[in-house]
Structures are given as structure tokens and as C-alpha cells.
Amino acid sequence: MPKDIDESNDEVQIKEPRPSAGGLPAIGHAMQYIIGEPGVVRGSRSLLKMNQEKGFDCPSCAWPDPAPGQRSFAEFCENGAKAVAWETTKGRVGRGFFAAHSVAELREQDHHSLEEHGRLTEPMYLAPGATHYAPISWDDAMHLVADRLKSMVNPNRAAFYTSGRASNEAAFVYQLLARRLGTNNLPDCSNMCHESSGAALNETIGVGKGTVSLDDITDHAELIVIVGQNPGTNHPRMLSALEKAKVRGARIVTANPLPEAGLVRFKNPQSVRGLVRGGTKLTDRYLAVRVNGDLAMFAGVSKALLEREDVAPNTIFDHSFIETYCDGFDEVCRAWRDLDWSVIETQSGLTREEIEDFASDVVAAKSVVVTWAMGLTQHRNAVATIREIVNFLLLRGNIGRSGAGPSPIRGHSNVQGDRTMGIWEQMPDAFIDKLRDEFGFDPPRAHGLDTVATIRAMRDGQIDVFFALGGNFVAATPDTSLSEAAMKNCALTVHVATKLNRSHLCHGSEALLLPCLSRSERDDQAGGEQFVTVEDSMSMVHESRGSLDPGSPHLRSEVAIVTGLGRALFGEDIGWGAMGSDYGLIRQHISRVVDGFEEYEERIKTPGGFMLPRGPHDSRTFDTATGKARFTVNRPDAVEVPDGHLVLQTVRSHDQFNTTVYGYDDRHRGVKGSRKVVFVNAEDLAERGLKDGDMVDLVSVWSDGERQAKGYRAVAYATPKGCAAAYFPEANVLVPLDSTAVTSNTPTSKSIIIRIEPAV
Numbered sequence: 238m239p240k241d242i243d244e245s246n247d248e249v250q251i252k253e254p255r256p257s258a259g260g261l262p263a264i265g266h267a268m269q270y271i272i273g274e275p276g277v278v279r280g281s282r283s284l285l286k287m288n289q290e291k292g293f294d295c296p297s298c299a300w301p302d303p304a305p306g307q308r309s310f311a312e313f314c315e316n317g318a319k320a321v322a323w324e325t326t327k328g329r330v331g332r333g334f335f336a337a338h339s340v341a342e343l344r345e346q347d348h349h350s351l352e353e354h355g356r357l358t359e360p361m362y363l364a365p366g367a368t369h370y371a372p373i374s375w376d377d378a379m380h381l382v383a384d385r386l387k388s389m390v391n392p393n394r395a396a397f398y399t400s401g402r403a404s405n406e407a408a409f410v411y412q413l414l415a416r417r418l419g420t421n422n423l424p425d426c427s428n429m430c431h432e433s434s435g436a437a438l439n440e441t442i443g444v445g446k447g448t449v450s451l452d453d454i455t456d457h458a459e460l461i462v463i464v465g466q467n468p469g470t471n472h473p474r475m476l477s478a479l480e481k482a483k484v485r486g487a488r489i490v491t492a493n494p495l496p497e498a499g500l501v502r503f504k505n506p507q508s509v510r511g512l513v514r515g516g517t518k519l520t521d522r523y524l525a526v527r528v529n530g531d532l533a534m535f536a537g538v539s540k541a542l543l544e545r546e547d548v549a550p551n552t553i554f555d556h557s558f559i560e561t562y563c564d565g566f567d568e569v570c571r572a573w574r575d576l577d578w579s580v581i582e583t584q585s586g587l588t589r590e591e592i593e594d595f596a597s598d599v600v601a602a603k604s605v606v607v608t609w610a611m612g613l614t615q616h617r618n619a620v621a622t623i624r625e626i627v628n629f630l631l632l633r634g635n636i637g638r639s640g641a642g643p644s645p646i647r648g649h650s651n652v653q654g655d656r657t658m659g660i661w662e663q664m665p666d667a668f669i670d671k672l673r674d675e676f677g678f679d680p681p682r683a684h685g686l687d688t689v690a691t692i693r694a695m696r697d698g699q700i701d702v703f704f705a706l707g708g709n710f711v712a713a714t715p716d717t718s719l720s721e722a723a724m725k726n727c728a729l730t731v732h733v734a735t736k737l738n739r740s741h742l743c744h745g746s747e748a749l750l751l752p753c754l755s756r757s758e759r760d761d762q763a764g765g766e767q768f769v770t771v772e773d774s775m776s777m778v779h780e781s782r783g784s785l786d787p788g789s790p791h792l793r794s795e796v797a798i799v800t801g802l803g804r805a806l807f808g809e810d811i812g813w814g815a816m817g818s819d820y821g822l823i824r825q826h827i828s829r830v831v832d833g834f835e836e837y838e839e840r841i842k843t844p845g846g847f848m849l850p851r852g853p854h855d856s857r858t859f860d861t862a863t864g865k866a867r868f869t870v871n872r873p874d875a876v877e878v879p880d881g882h883l884v885l886q887t888v889r890s891h892d893q894f895n896t897t898v899y900g901y902d903d904r905h906r907g908v909k910g911s912r913k914v915v916f917v918n919a920e921d922l923a924e925r926g927l928k929d930g931d932m933v934d935l936v937s938v939w940s941d942g943e944r945q946a947k948g949y950r951a952v953a954y955a956t957p958k959g960c961a962a963a964y965f966p967e968a969n970v971l972v973p974l975d976s977t978a979v980t981s982n983t984p985t986s987k988s989i990i991i992r993i994e995p996a997v
């Protein structure tokens with residue numbers, strides 16, 4: 238296990254990973270952020286409004302809120318507090334800042350430093366050949382973008398990227414703008430995130446979302462299986478829900494190559510039990526699955542169930558459910574019978590006995606929920622892995638009843654809503670038809686570019702205008718140097734953003750920075766004060782209303798920016814100006830275009846919001862190709878790791894939100910003062926003549942050559958042999974652009990084949 242202090246570098250400290258998440262340290266750290274960042278009043282006032290009725294939705298993750306009346310007075314977590322502190326900072330980045338710092342100079346700064354300067358305050362323009370961004374008026378900025386878009390020879394020479402913080406209203410007008418222009422080039426962060434979940438669930442159960450509600454987890458599930466997810470850091474409020482489930486007697490099985498602190502034990506910072514006593518033990522069974530071993534693991538547990546059913550027919554499977562609602566059952570059973578236990582054991586890294594014990598947990602539980610996140614979606618066979626989870630659930634009828642179902646846990650706070658609103662390069666024809674009928678123009682039908690395809694098109698000189706509604710494209714995407722070069726290949730790059738980041742500095746021939754309001758800020762328009770709406774991970778739609786004074790008088794809302802551009806491009810053809818001053822008009826359009834949003838404006842007034850319909854959950858209806866829930870055959874084909882190599886996964890530290898790096902520590906994993914660490918099994922280090930604390934270089938290998946990340950500190954860590962982990966986004970330099978998941982095209986940022994070598 239890791240040593241206490243790294244002698245080679247005074248600033249980096251590695252300690253034992255923590256056995257639990259939450260507790261007093263979490264409160265202390267939340268307070269430190271609030272006090273240290275925005276000043277006590279602005280920060281704490283905003284925190285108390287977060288995730289409350291008439292308050293604003295936390296800009297961090299998409300975990301759902303408890304029903305009104307059941308919410309705590311402080312319904313937020315340490316990492317939500319960091320997110321709010323980060324956006325309510327007093328730091329300002331205006332014309333003086335840009336006059337003092339050239340783009341070249343800023344490009345030398347890291348992710349943390351760039352955002353730490355503070356909030357962007359006014360529109361800025363970088364002219365062709367200029368070294369510094371300079372101020373520009375909103376009007377001129379809008380006309381410049383409109384002019385460049387109009388002068389393209391083909392609308393498909395533009396790409397409109399979205400990060401998952403945009404509200405439903407902003408997302409709806411944004412996809413409308415792209416389609417009015419004539420393109421479906423709507424790449425989004427989802428392409429790198431839960432695309433694999435959407436693809437697998439759409440195919441097998443006919444809806445690209447989870448089918449579980451919060452109370453299924455807190456009140457009903459007898460077994461909760463958490464796979465490829467680190468809620469202690471990324472969805473901390475999920476731990477309170479799990480604690481509630483544990484207290485009423487639910488069982489939790491966790492499969493993860495890293496024994497994550499939050500999954501082991503949770504000290505709820507909002508309860509006496511959490512603060513004074515030892516907290517709640519969450520995981521009952523921990524399965525140290527190998528990276529990308531989950532398909533084999535789930536096939537194994539289903540095989541084990543099948544073998545038990547063979548021994549004692551009609552005792553294990555829910556045959557009436559299978560016969561009424563499913564197809565493909567015989568084929569999948571045949572595939573499991575043909576599968577060797579040796580293949581399952583080798584690929585999963587688990588013994589047959591461990592998998593049999595897991596199967597016993599399943600048999601003992603009347604209802605099972607499976608939750609997952611990026612540990613499953615960012616592999617070549619991610620879609621097949623998630624289909625295999627559906628198989629596993631279908632066997633015992635664990636879909637469409639209380640306490641059961643698949644539950645992909647979303648990342649960005651409104652990433653699921655953005656998809657619902659039409660941010661997808663391949664929206665189905667039924668949606669396009671409704672858009673046509675509502676607005677009276679013919680939207681394009683040909684599918685557009687996703688994120689990886691956009692990078693290729695930019696690289697190949699096929700994109701003139703790249704427009705980003707939030708996010709940090711070049712840092713979040715794979716193959717950093719290639720992505721940066723691709724972005725520089727565009728004629729115009731436009732970023733709507735709250736804070737300065739790397740993507741703003743890898744610009745096209747000319748570039749615009751358009752500063753927008755953040756979630757916590759009041760949104761006043763000609764039609765009065767506005768609110769927006771969002772959809773959480775469990776399909777609840779509710780309002781979000783900021784109340785703080787805007788960080789600068791020149792900030793505009795995302796809706797106002799997009800509708801302003803619509804007006805500059807198309808005049809008042811479909812009422813852009815009116816939509817921008819009264820978001821209720823946008824919701825009226827949504828109510829007629831998007832299924833499930835009938836009487837939107839009325840229903841959004843319900844305290845806590847309303848739940849979107851989900852066929853599998855509500856009535857066991859499955860809108861698939863056959864009208865049934867589909868068993869599918871998915872042969873275990875874990876990533877092959879050549880001799881002498883390791884499979885590297887990239888994770889988030891406890892001190893970041895995606896490419897936003899709040900600090901250099903990762904308290905739960907015992908790291909202080911550095912992000913350039915690589916977690917490796919001690920035996921793997923020893924086999925290479927290395928030891929904990931050594932400096933190493935990481936070299937990824939792919940058919941087109943090698944990529945390097947230099948100067949990492951090796952940390953001996955409890956991960957299965959052959960596996961390693963490093964932090965995203967820094968490690969993105971190692972992910973080949975062409976290494977993507979089958980069907981979803983998601984970059985395989987959790988299975989990168991690497992060598993580690995002593996640093997040179």
C-alpha cells in the first residue's frame with residue numbers, strides 16, 4: 238500500500254485511501270470552499286436555495302431531489318458546494334484581463350488556473366491574426382456569427398456542441414436554430430458519457446433512459462448493484478439514498494476495480510449517526526472486477542442463475558414475465574450454456590465462487606436495481622455490457638415493478654433533458670415531423686456529426702464554424718493534441734461560457750467568447766423574471782430559478798444568446814425575439830413538439846415538478862423493434878491486454894467537475910497536491926522493477942502509433958493486477974480518437990492500453 242509521504246516531491250503527499258466518505262471532513266471542505274471563494278454571504282445564501290422549491294437546480298450532477306417536504310434544509314453535498322462556490326466567485330475576467338494576457342500566454346496555464354481567474358464579464362473577440370481577445374458589443378458579435386454562418390456554402394459546415402448544463406429551454410431553441418439553419422450537426426457531451434446506455438436501453442427496452450425512481454432505491458429495492466460508478470465523489474447525495482436503503486435492510490453489491498471510499502462506508506454529514514457514530518456500512522459484497530470485465534461478470538451471474546433454474550425448474554426465472562413481455566430468451570440461454578467458466582473468470586478477474594455468491598444475493602432479493610455510470614459506458618463493448626445488464630434484469634422480471642430496474646446515473650445536471658429536447662445528431666423522424674409542423678419549415682433528416690465525427694471533420698477542414706453552448710471541447714475529448722489542432726482548423730470558433738477554459742485558447746482563425754448567466758443568477762428579460770426547467774437522472778422535470786445578482790451587467794442568458802442569434806440569422810420568422818423575452822413561449826412550443834410535455838406550463842407549477850412517462854416503468858410497454866423487451870446475445874470480449882501492458886481507466890478526482898479542476902487533492906484516494914499520479918497494482922510495479930513513489934511515463938499504444946504522458950508518480954494501489962487509473966482530462970492525451978465503442982461511438986477512455994516506463 239502507498240507510503241505516507243513522497244520524498245521526491247515535497248508538495249505531493251500520498252496517504253492511505255480513506256475508508257469512508259462524508260462525515261465532518263465533507264462539511265469542513267464544503268465550508269472552506271464557500272468561505273474561501275465567493276465570500277460568506279453570496280455563497281451561503283445561494284447554497285440554501287439550491288435544490289429547493291423555487292430555488293435553483295445544483296449545477297453539479299443530475300442526482301434527483303427528494304419530494305418536497307422530505308428535503309433537508311441544506312439539500313446539497315460537498316461537491317455541489319464547490320460547484321456553486323466556483324460559479325459565484327468574486328473573480329472577474331474582463332477587458333483589462335485580456336489586454337494584459339495574450340492568448341499564447343494563457344495557453345501555458347493549467348485547467349485550474351484558467352478557471353480560477355473568475356467569471357467572464359463581457360463579449361470578447363479575437364480577430365484573425367490577433368494576439369489578444371478584445372471587447373466587442375453583443376450586437377456586433379451576433380451579426381458576426383450570423384454573417385459567417387450565412388456565408389458557408391453548406392449548413393453542414395457548422396457544428397453546434399452542447400455541454401449538459403444547458404436548460405431545457407436553452408437546449409430546445411439551440412437545436413431549433415441548428416435545424417432551422419439546415420444541419421443536424423449537434424455533437425454533445427453525452428456522446429462521451431451515457432451514449433452507450435442510451436443505445437443499449439433503446440434497443441432492448443425501447444427507451445434510452447433508466448426506468449427507476451428515487452423511491453425505488455430508498456424504499457423498495459432489496460438488492461442494489463452499483464457498477465462502474467463512484468458516487469462518493471460524483472453523486473454524493475446518492476449516498477444518503479443508499480443509507481436510507483441500508484437502514485431498511487437492503488443489500489448492496491458493488492463491482493469496481495477501485496475500492497472507492499464512498500461505497501465502503503458513508504458518514505452522512507447531515508445526520509447525528511453520520512457525525513458521531515461510525516457512519517453506515519454501505520457495500521455488503523465488493524467485487525474487484527477487472528477493468529472492462531463487467532460483461533463477463535454479468536454473463537457469469539446469469540449463467541449461474543440458469544444453472545440453478547436447470548436444477549430446480551421454475552424457481553429462479555420469472556417465466557410468466559419472460560413469456561408475456563420478452564423475446565430472444567432461448568438464444569441467450571444457449572449462449573450462456575456455451576460459455577466457459579474459465580472465460581468468465583479470466584475476463585472478469587473474479588472467481589466462479591465470487592460470482593456464485595453474487596447470484597445467491599440475487600436469488601434472495603425480490604427486487605433488484607442496477608446503477609452504473611462511466612465505468613461501463615466508455616469501453617469498446619460498452620453497449621453490449623449494458624445490454625447484458627438488461628438480460629440479467631429481465632430474467633427475474635426486474636423491470637417495470639417497484640424497487641427494480643436499470644438506472645444509469647447521469648452526469649451533467651441537465652444532460653438527460655438536453656437529449657429529451659432534441660440535442661442529438663440522430664433524432665428520430667417523428668420528432669423532426671413535429672418540429673416541422675410546429676414551426677413550418679423542413680428540418681434536415683440526414684443524421685449529423687457526433688463528437689468524434691466532428692473532430693474528424695474539423696481536422697479534415699470540413700467545418701467552418703464551431704459553436705459551443707458551454708463545455709470544454711478540446712479538454713473533454715480524446716486525443717488532446719489532435720483535438721486542439723482540429724479546433725484551430727476552423728474559420729470561426731464561438732464559446733458561450735461562464736469561465737475561461739482551454740477550448741477558448743485553441744481557437745479558429747477568429748473567435749468569440751460570449752459570457753452567460755449561471756444557474757444561481759437571476760434571469761431578467763423584457764417579459765419579466767424568467768425561470769428555466771431541467772430533467773434529472775430519474776426523469777423528473779422541475780423548475781430552476783436563480784436569485785443572485787448577475788456576475789456582470791453584460792451577461793446574457795443562454796436562451797437570450799441563442800434566440801438573439803436566431804434573430805440575427807432569420808429575422809422574426811418564427812418568433813425568436815418573443816421566445817427570448819418570455820420562456821413560457823418556448824415551453825408552449827415544447828409542449829407540442831416533445832412527447833410527455835403536454836400542458837408543460839401548468840404541470841411545471843406542481844411542487845417538485847412532474848415525472849415523464851416511461852413505458853417500461855409505467856406499464857411494461859416496450860417500444861422496441863418487436864414491441865417486446867429483448868434478450869440479446871453478447872459474447873464476453875474484454876479488451877485484450879498484450880504482455881507487459883496494462884489497461885488504464887481515466888477517473889475524476891474528488892476535487893474536480895469534469896475539466897473544471899477545483900484543486901489538486903483527491904481526499905478519498907489519499908492524494909494531496911498533484912493530479913499527475915497513476916494508480917497501479919503493487920505487483921505490476923514490482924514486475925517492472927518499479928516501486929511506489931517512482932516517476933514514470935505512460936505510453937499508450939494503438940494501431941496508428943504511440944502517445945505519451947510524461948512525469949507521473951506511481952502510486953501502489955488496490956486495483957486488480959493488469960489495471961491502472963489516472964485522472965481525466967490530463968490523461969486524454971493517451972486516448973486515440975479512433976478507439977471508440979461499437980454503436981455508441983463513445984471514446985474508450987476507460988480502456989486505454991498502456992505501458993509504464995521509468996520517467997526519462
Ligand SMILES: Nc1nc2c(c(=O)[nH]1)N[C@H]1C(S)=C(S)[C@@H](COP(=O)(O)OP(=O)(O)OC[C@H]3O[C@@H](n4cnc5c(=O)[nH]c(N)nc54)[C@H](O)[C@@H]3O)O[C@H]1N2
Pocket residue numbers: 297298299316430464465466467468470471472492493494495497526527528529530531610611612613647648649886887888889890891893894895987
Ligand atoms: N463532483 C463531481 N461530480 C460529477 C462529475 C465530476 O467530475 N465531479 N462529473 C459528472 C459527470 S459528467 C458524470 S458522467 C458523472 C461520472 O460519474 P462516475 O462514473 O462515477 O465518474 P468516474 O470518475 O469516471 O468514475 C468511474 C468509476 O468507474 C470505475 N470503473 C472504471 N472502469 C471500470 C470498469 O471497467 N468496470 C467497473 N465495474 N468499474 C469501472 C472507476 O474505478 C470509478 O469508480 O459524474 C457527474 N458528477
Ligand SMILES: Nc1nc2c(c(=O)[nH]1)N[C@H]1C(S)=C(S)[C@@H](COP(=O)(O)OP(=O)(O)OC[C@H]3O[C@@H](n4cnc5c(=O)[nH]c(N)nc54)[C@H](O)[C@@H]3O)O[C@H]1N2
Pocket residue numbers: 352399400401402403426427429430431611615648649706707708709710712713714715733734735736737738753754755756795887888889894895896897965966968969972986987
Ligand atoms: N478521458 C476521459 N474523458 C472524458 C471523460 C472521462 O471519464 N474520461 N468523461 C466524459 C464525460 S462523461 C463528459 S460529460 C465530458 C464533459 O465535457 P464538457 O461538458 O464539454 O466539459 P465540462 O468540463 O463539464 O465543461 C466545463 C466548462 O463549462 C463552462 N460552464 C460551466 N457552467 C456553465 C453554464 O452554466 N453555462 C455555460 N454556457 N457554460 C458553463 C465553463 O466555461 C467550464 O469551463 O467529458 C468527457 N471526457
Ligand SMILES: [Mo]
Pocket residue numbers: 426429430431647648649
Ligand atoms: Mo458525463
